[in-house]
Amino acid sequence: MKHVSEKDINEEIKWAQINTDILQSLQNPRKAYWVAVAVCVAMLACAVVAEVYQYQTGLGVADLNRPHMWGLYIATFIFWIGMSHSGTLLSAILHIVHADWRKPIYRFAEAMTTFSLMTAGFFPMIHLGRMWNLYWVIPYVTDRGIWPNFRSPLVWDAFAITTYLTSSAVFLFIGMIPDLAICRDNSTGWRKKLYTVLSLGWQGTDRQWRNFRKTYMLMACFLIPLAVSVHSIVSSDFAMSIMPGWHVTSFPPYFVAGALYSGCASIITLFIILRYFFRWEEYMTMAIHEKICKLTFAIAMVWTYLNLVEFGATWYGHDPVAKEVLISKFVGPFAPFFWAMLFFGSVLPFALAFEKSRRNLPWMFVVSLLLNVGMWLERWMIVGPTLSHAYGPESWNFLWPSIVQWAIVFGSFGWFGLLFLIFVKVVPAVSMYEVKEMVFHRRREANPELAARFHRRITDAQSVTAKPGIEGA
């Protein structure tokens, strides 16, 4: 690939062109889209079949067993929760720090947040022995006088995920309203009706924009601590327990770093896919790609560091049983997966560190997928080895997950993909108004004389003697 541009975006681009370019993604789908949908539905069908079988038969079909009460379901749950953090990173954190290169790519990242949360939410249910009683986790008033146990990190999870899903879905939607209005203005038929309802009558008035700006900023401020707390709470499922290898102080930041990491990696994946299929080279520019890759690399190094902290703390720590678990990760039955995780998570990201490698998008596509494989393995390496090698030597065991578990994990990607496919056809995956903002501001930054002229003219207008009325016309 040759250097397209070193600019984040071409600020001379026509705004009407932006609308056209982005809105073309909402046109009737091509054949490739339907193929993708079919693949996702097929994947999802695997999961549904497996889940129905498991529901009717019991969790024994998942080959869970006594030491391994938790398996891939929980690992994948953390994986999806983790992936959701990327949207928050791009839309909230970068928004607050005014990194406007996020603007062309934050929309799909934010959607990814919501969808991965919607995927993640399934896993605790699938994982439950009696999922039809899941609602007992919700604190509702009943004449039986029983409540959930608020001490349980699982209840915290339920609270945190509900809050996070609500907030991020709302955040996604609020940010979409101006674009939905554009869609409304450019569509006909049922689409028009749909977008009319969705856009809530957005007209871009100054009152709306003013409140919008405040709201967006406030939401961003809420989402950042929320995202951190959500993954800290998820980590407390483990850190709050007494098990060696789980009872680790550094788990909350470790989880958050891992979450941001996997989220960024999947942003790269989706970035490349969207850029390729919708031909959005103008918006998803190489410059932005470079920035995400660098960001991902930085987070990867943070994650690596936290890994080393954990290993070091365990190795030199007081708890020999935790050390055993660590050693079992190094050389035990999980060793191939463990080393694969470290390779994908800590070595492979160096591919992001070199410009030449970074600019090779097909390669980056593969790398980003592998990074996510690594991050998925990380979650499995958190759940599995501790259960295999805990305190009681009697219960030492190794169990390979059954096909049912794999099918459901596999199918969850189909579900996520399906949601995302629907998303890209229903709402603009690139925020048009924010790209315009970006272009507007970039243009003014690039041409300081424009701003100067504007100010000059304002001053000029004031210096003209006030005269009632304007003659002529």
Add this chain to the structure above:
Amino acid sequence: MSVVYSFFSGWVDRSGASIGGRLPGYLMALMGVVAMMVLAASPAHADVPNAVPPKGEHQGKHVEQPIEFPHDIHANVNKINCMYCHTYARRSKVAGIPPTSKCMGCHMVIATDKPRIKKLTEYWEKREPPRWKKVHDVPDFVHFTHEKHLKRFVFDNQGMEVEKVSEVCAFCHGEVKKMTVAEKVKPLNMGFCARCHEANKGPFDCWKCHK
């Protein structure tokens, strides 16, 4: 209908039927925090001292029994004590259906010409007990003890006359003495039990009933 709120019970009307337990949790709890102070003190039941009868209604359905046993004649007209026939109630967790021999003890001589008694005699002569249908049932993971409840409300209850035991039975079984075959008129669900345990300071250990 006066509606009161008990934080424990949810919204209840005076008859005790829960009317609001299924409202959204947050909303209910919000109201609950406000309404927590408003608590209804239930008056003691007239016939059973030191007891607050459980509240709740259930629309039972008629169950076809092998013999349409007239509880009203036995308990209401002839004023036979419940525990005369359901003799195990004070000694066991189950009240028990009286053995056929107990029926025959009287009906060898009494009312032998009535069709129901003839049917009973038929069973007796076949040496085969009637297969009654269970009316008052709780799930298998609930272990209710008649023995302990009778001790609390009848035998250890100061001022309680054993003759009036049917009033205590009526807590959960309704006015059986006004029925022929028994019908389920109380919900017998956990809320029903829990409200009564709260009102009468019964134990609140899950393992008392669930094992």
Add this chain to the structure above:
Amino acid sequence: MSLNNILTNWSRYRKGAEEGGFHEYEHQWGMVVDLNKCIGCNACSVACYAENNLPVVGEARYAKSQFMSWMRIERYWDEPDLEPYQASPTANVDVWIETNPPAGKTALKPSMPGSYAEGLLEPGGQGFEERVGVFGTKGEMQDFGASFLPMMCQQCHAATCEPVCPVAATYHTPDGLNAQVYNRCIGSRYCSNNCPYRLRYFNFWSYYEDAWPEPLHMQLNPDLAVRDKGVMEKCTFCVQRIRVAKDEAKMENRKVRDGEFATACVQTCPTGALVFGDLQDPESRVSKLWRFHQVEQGKTKQNKQNKELRGYRILEGLNTDPSVMYLERVREV
């Protein structure tokens, strides 16, 4: 009533916070397991199957470690020459399984004296390293026979399983027991994950469907429920027997007498290695044994006057505060 509850519970909370936990126990059922007497014969385990409607899972499910033996007898081999953990350089799943269980290689000593792990890891017990005694030779692995360890739910007072249950299906009863309420359980299995003894068993299948073909089902104990798939279960200290004994005592307006009843395992134990009773009753056999062995509840590390006494609790260093005291195995060395 509600306000009352809140106020009393708040006052309890205050008390609890100051005094390390609010306790208002009617009884504290506890157990003593004398490993000097235990011969590992498994009678307790089978008695438990009979008493508690435990399903027989069959070979295939046992192979997957999905069995339901509430009372299990673990058997350990002495390992005098523990070597530092060394795994095969070609470590993979198969090699691990092959090499690891028969010749466990881990012997990590607590790296810091005085850490909580010190009490947790005490290989061999008191002075067992020097094995040259009346038998002359340095012990071969199996010279001292096997170490049998009957493991039932330890009924911890600071149970790790309790706080993690999302629906409070496991909680502490006024009898000092760890209750598991089957019909409340939603099967999140967090409790079992958090049990360091791995003494909680999950109904991975609807075991009852094929565990009791007719007429085997007629043996099922009607005093407790048969568990369906998706719920956690564990040793209850035969709560149905406790119930009956307490009910009986209450009907006679007295307290439960020591030795009046016992759990199924204790009642059947051919050597009398298991003793069951009320730790709150100072005259009960268990109380006397706990006192004699100077083991106290509520401690992470026992401060024994006589260090040679045999009583200990398993993984005591984890501060789970179990209600089962084990007495060390004795060997002539």
Add this chain to the structure above:
Amino acid sequence: MSGNNVNRRDFLKILGWGGVGVAVAGCDRPTTVTLEEGKEEVVAYLQPEEYVIPGVGVWFASTCQQCPAGCGVHGRVREGRVLKMEGNPDSPINYGKLCQMGQAGLQGHYNPDRLKKPLLRKGGALTEVSWEEAMAQLDQKVGIASGLNGERFAWFTGTVSGHQSVLLSAHLASMGSKNHFVHEVINDAVVRAVNQDMLGEAAPRYLLDQAKVVLSFGADFVGAGASPVYFANSYAKFRTATPRGVLIQVEPKMTLTGGSADLWVAIRPGTEGVLALGIANYLTTNGVDASGLPESLRALISGYGPDKVSKITGVSADRVARIAALLKDRSPSLVLAGASAEGHAHGYQSVAAITLLNILLGNVGKTIVPSGASQFPQMEAKPGNTRDLLAFANAAEQKALDVVFFHGANPVYTAPAALGLAEKIKNIPFKVAFSCFPDETAMSADLVLPILSAHEDWGTHMGVYQPEQKSISIQQPLMEPIYPDSKGFGDLLLVMLKARKVTGFDGFEDYYAYLKSAFAALPASVKGDAVSDEDFWGKTLQKGIVKVATVGGSLSTKAIEINLPEFKEDSSRPYHLVPSARLGMWDGRHANLPWLQEAPDQISKVVWTSWVEVHPQTAAKLGVKEGDFIKVASEHGAVEAQVYIYKGVHPDVIAVPMGQGHEEYGRYAKGRGVNPLKVLAPATDAKTGELALYATRVTATHAGRRELLVKLMGNETQLGRKMVATVKAEVFNRTEGGKDVA
């Protein structure tokens, strides 16, 4: 009311189980939470006994029939179902305790594979017939009219005792037959023979709790022994005595008893006698008076010096010396011989050498005391052996038998394949099995009569090992028969006796009536303070046991000549096969009980299958790992099972547990694991003619397959965690010695 409290037996005022219409109340099944009215049925009793209260359990005394030990049990009965077995505290055998087999007796009773109707072989296949037809067939073959020569008739049973034994003997007498084969695989026949010859009594009592040191040569007394629960109880006393008793176990494969030993010594199979003589050598050279022994014996002992003994047995000379020194220092001691010492061609000699140690150490009279006979010798248990199995096979081969009745034994399963019993019994024209289960013998019989289970039947028993207080234990029904088409064994015996027109039995309506009258006829000394026969009967049923007096009993010490053969290696078949017995499966009779299948073996912790125990050195030599299938082949056959590797076997030994490998016997047993008895060589003990169970030499080869070995332990060492801590006995003696803590 009552429930679990066995001390409240006064509650059982009226006992027995006559004429109660029992409704089997529905079980709690979990998924059907039927709350809707009228979905479930509730059936009251027709006319209950006063003590029958729905929802309240009642305890009835009976006797466990799971092994010949004859423990007294209590069965908890609720709503007409027996739910749980507990030990009978009044029993002098088991003191209210019970082993796993006793617990699992329920599953034999409720077994889904029980025989429901008589089966008659018609045209080669067993078909269900009515009792009338079955009894007619029986009468035709063995009735008076059949003209059957009594010598061509035989009973083949397991251990029998009590009134069944009396009736059985009467039946044999009525047939004019002396052919009663009593077969048990797990027996102590050789020890009995040696005891008879050296001590003057076949089964003296062993006072384990009096001994300071117990040296056991393979005697698995707390496991598959004569009376597991009794000896487990004694073991507890022995271990808590002051000073604590020391147990040294010498055997080729670790038994359950060996698992609890202070010192477990692996010995080369067949050299137990040599070790005993080696110890005797140490004792005599270190001041133990051997002057009472004949000169030839003293010469023999002096020939077994430490080096020689060490070389033959594989036990180091130092260790032999220390064991001997311990025995000498701590008196009284007790030296026991068990299956692994007995099971050789020179088993008698080895056991004699071992018994000699008891004489040398002066244990006779201290820890070995005379047992005497009970006052009812006809009721005493007839201990089983394997000699009868061989004799039976021989008789069958010679076509010396026309009719055989089987009860309580499964020779088709237990006989080594080399005996060819399955073929030979085809020579017997009419074989009748009295059995609850479709076991191998029943399935090869011509007529199968389903009998009541142990929990449905009447009977009396005397344990095969009788402690000081001898007793008759009563067996009474704990439940109405599940299958109405099965009959009591005693009833059937009575019917057959009546059919033979034997005098004295025609007055009894059934076995119950017979028992009742037999108890009424007991001497007044036995009846104690009972005021009437009825009262005595009631009290007997309530207590479950009748204590009877001991008659006679004395021990002598007579040293006999011992002639141990040279130990020979067999390079073509380098390994010794040890068919080990396990408490649980016993000789295979409990393989159809799912609880026992799922109860892990105490030592290997394997469930549901057979395994082959191999020493790590041997495993390395064979190149096998845990879970590999290994083929163990003798001259007479081969078995294939998975390997379990540990150090609890002698490197020269391959141990395969008994109990599995059934070809019949219901869904839980059939086709599971392997039966090591099948590959045994039909060698016998030269003196007693007992089958030498431990004398088979085998080869072992990797079978090339591998599966996960299903067992409990994930990791078999404690990994430094304080799971089971161990203290030295001296510490124990110092802190707890002499203190009755609780």
Add this chain to the structure above:
Amino acid sequence: MSNKKYRILGLFSDFEEAFLAINDIKLNRVPGVSVDDVRLMSPIEHPEIEEILGERPAHVPKFTLAGACFGITFGFLFLASAQANFLVQPQGGKPVVPLPSNIVLTYEMLILFGVIFTVVSFLFLSGLIGGKKERLYSEKVGVDQIGVILELDDHTYEPTKALFKQHKVLEIREEVIK
């Protein structure tokens, strides 16, 4: 002169000109038209226009604060009262109202209610729910044009139009209100 009222929408493609037009209104170039009456419609957000238009109120943060406060109090009280009324839980000698876990949950409730209040207040305050919509609307506002809306009477109608034209208005839409 009839006393008509008009509403006009001037669409500008050049933002600079549009702002200058508003600036002119601010400078009172059209008497009777106040800058406070100017309503804007724009494809993007223009914070810089506030320099001209002046600070106009946005009350969302107040509701956010209210929501957060409500979340914190309600959250804690709800948890505490639920726990104190949970008749089973207190038996085990552990605190009835455990602060560490309640802090976590209260924190989540804070955020949840903060977000909900913010969003709901935004929807109302910005007129998306319940507010009146501008009847003059051009789809071009969604593309690249900026619209200036003014309500005028007969006196100001013409001068304003003239002002717009002076600032290169592309299109003027108008309607008569009264």
